[in-house]
Amino acid sequence: MKNITILGATGSIGLNTLDVISRNSDRFNVFAVSAKSDWEGLLQICKDHLPSFAVLDDEASAEKLRVAAPSGVEILSGESSLNEIAAHSQTDFVMAAIVGGAGMSSTFAAAKAGKRIMLANKESLVLGGTLLIDIVKKSGAEIIPVDSEHSAIFQCLRGGKGGLSKIQLTASGGPFLNTPLEKLGSVTPAQACKHPNWQMGKKISVDSATMMNKGLEVIEASFLFGLKPGQIEVIVHPQSIIHSFVYFEDGGVLSQLGLPDMRSAISYALSYPERIRSGVKQLDLTKEPSLEFHNPDMSKFRCLELAYAALEEGNSAPGTLNAANEVAVEAFLSGHIAFLDIPTIVEKTLNEATRWNLDTLDSVVENDQLSRQIAQSFVGSGG
Ligand code: NAD
Ligand code: MG
Secondary structure, three states: OEEEEEEOOOOHHHHHHHHHHHHOOOOEEEEEEEEOOOHHHHHHHHHHHOOOEEEEOOHHHHHHHHHHOOOOOEEEEOHHHHHHHHHOOOOOEEEEOOOOHHHHHHHHHHHHOOOEEEEOOHHHHHHHHHHHHHHHHHHOOEEEEOOHHHHHHHHHHHHOOOOEEEEEEEEOOOOOOOOOHHHHOOOOHHHHOOOOOOOOOHHHHHHHHHOHHHHHHHHHHHHHHOOOHHHEEEEEOOOOOEEEEEEEOOOOEEEEEOOOOOHHHHHHHHHOOOOOOOOOOOOOHHHOOOOOOEOOOOOOOHHHHHHHHHHHHOOOHHHHHHHHHHHHHHHHHOOOOOOOHHHHHHHHHHHHOOOOOOOOHHHHHHHHHHHHHHHHHHHHOOO
């Protein structure tokens, strides 16, 4: 029996993780759960799964949960408590499914404590990838990717990286794949969040619409698999059936297929190196539309181009890219800026921010905060 801590349990990945665990309750126990402020969502999870700990970001929400929670569940609050459940001696696996840089500290806590990290929070790697991978190697922790493309590559590389020439991350292209550039200026948050294939949280949905999500995934892949930027390509595949490709020197190509349902990647991270039931329907290719592939339009989706440039540059540039993107996406979702201001703010922030050598967690956090301040000043001035 493995004890699972789910950070971000009330979100899209968190709820899917709980669903997979429920189908395999003979193997996994929900040990600890967390959410930002949705105490009612967390209360329902506490009633259904009776974890030992539940953590909310703020104490006021935690107090409400404390009054209503079933007995036996200890309710805590704040980032230090989040780090505690991530590193707890009774925790075996940690699902890192908080959205954004807010998930970094707890991901690092799990890494230092040598846990299996089921990594959905790609932002942790983009912000402090070199440092995180270093800590994982030293502590004996393991990272099993949950992002569907990275899970696919991880599965394809079970035989090792020998003879690998390049990888291709598949991208759905998001809701605006066929929207002309001149119409993108006036799209609304509701349109941006309406993803054709995946049900996801708002932030990653906007990232999919700008294709920054794929840019962050290129950076994520470089750290996870130790690849150079030139070895990582993006290919648009609107049906989201093939989850990525690995090309080898002998001309062979491996890929992993399945219906677009995150429970496949989540269950693999839980059960690796074995496989378990996930609740995902079997793929029947005779019933699917034809599979299409084409190159991404970098001039329309400038975020993808900016992410490649930040990865080439390395050091603090990816962290600055991520921080500026989070500020810009938040401003777009709250109606303060237009959709096309997102890449503009990211680019301006990258131009203005000082570059640092990020060799400590403090320096990663400082770079994140300084970059956010710069991006915020551009939001204030209207992009
Ligand atoms: P979501 O918005 O649905 O859920 C986010 C979770 O994090 C919630 O439980 C929320 O309460 C918690 N949270 C948010 N801000 C927090 C804060 N400041 N402090 C503590 N907790 C906080 O997001 P999601 O779609 O589940 O995505 C989670 C992560 O997984 C993201 O990094 C995303 O990029 C990645 N991911 C998601 C999908 C998907 O299909 N949803 C696919 C691949 C990768
Ligand atoms: Mg993905």
